[in-house]
């Protein structure tokens with residue numbers, strides 16, 4: 001049954017991938033060959049390569065019955081498309097193979113995903129297993145679903161029970177699964193198994209407070225730098241200062257799992273990306289022991305220009321990021337392999353910039369890197385027109401008094417509006433100076449920008465430029481000292 005559905009999808013992709021419009025296609029971020037993608041799934045380092053699956057609807061550039069798309073990579077920059085891994089085919093996943101994860105056991109690759117059923121007023125979400133000998137072709141196991149109603153009676157609702165992430169801890173398999181309480185709050189459930197087939201409920205790992213959203217999605221749990229980290233993607237988390245301005249946010253809880261009681265003791269939590277487009281991240285650990293994260297670089301509830309324009313594709317992943325925990329904060333660094341693809345490198349060094357402007361001659365290219373650092377002692381405002389075209393710009397503004405960094409796509413390019421009440425076109429992050437110095441790394445691809453304020457904050461955003469790109473400029477109101485700008489093109 002599933003085999004036919006997969007063959008149909010693969011055939012469709014083969015025949016239609018030539019139909020997409022490439023204008024906004026990314027050059028070093030993973031996208032599907034054609035159609036719609038959302039969450040990264042099953043991110044795993046398997047037999048010497050990174051495998052990344054994703055929520056996939058190949059037949060249109062809007063969300064539809066979910067399949068799992070699949071790609072693999074050696075360097076996390078170049079991705080090779082593989083055949084579709086999962087397609088809805090059984091009673092328990094008839095309306096979609098929703099998000100989940102992957103794990104290797106005895107050389108085989110196991111996927112754990114949510115079977116979604118929704119028709120005639122009945123909605124059910126259950127957890128299922130599929131297995132592969134070669135990491136490419138998967139079979140759903142006959143014992144599916146492996147976690148369903150009877151596991152969660154009185155604890156959670158079967159309507160919203162999804163996104164299992166499998167982990168191994170001290171010789172036991174665990175799965176963290178997102179769910180909703182009867183009072184419409186998010187909660188993460190913990191299950192355990194010796195063999196990946198038989199699962200039992202362990203505990204409620206963490207329950208959300210009223211202000212922490214009406215549902216949590218896509219949990220991930222890992223141990224890093226002496227702490228436990230629980231990532232979740234809440235819906236409608238209440239805004240606080242500059243945080244949680246999108247309807248869908250991503251939060252890192254930092255603390256410790258008490259494995260005897262199965263509870264997560266929270267010591268700190270914070271939003272992990274202050275851009276307009278970042279959701280549902282997932283991590284994996286590789287051979288070198290690095291914890292690497294990828295997220296969907298889009299947002300629910302907004303129009304997607306590549307769909308509006310009939311380009312026949314929608315959605316991309318973020319640049320993979322290496323994670324660390326420092327002082328109860330999750331720190332993200334761009335994956336190091338990206339630096340080997342920066343070419344045509346140039347530098348601008350200025351002792352002092354006094355109420356002046358400089359132009360960063362990046363040829364108006366659509367794939368570039370800028371590293372900026374400067375001392376802001378006397379500066380009133382720093383304004384970077386990072387992407388300019390047709391007299392409008394994507395601006396990055398830093399205000400030393402408030403230590404706020406903001407990015408805006410207002411009136412730039414193709415308009416994007418969404419479910420947020422105000423027309424949300426700008427976001428702000430708190431970026432404290434370190435010894436009066438601001439250090440930013442900026443990665444631009446055709447239709448996205450990711451800004452890493454080193455060790456402090458990350459902002460990811462899409463934009464759909466109209467017209468030709470012009471060189472970026474930097475203007476300073478006040479005085480900026482010891483300025484160093486290193487920049488180059490990204491050619492992969």
Ligand code: FRU
Nearest residue numbers: 039055066098099162217280
């Ligand atoms: C998150 C999400 C998941 C679900 C999937 C469906 O973006 O809503 O909770 O499994 O997308 O595509």
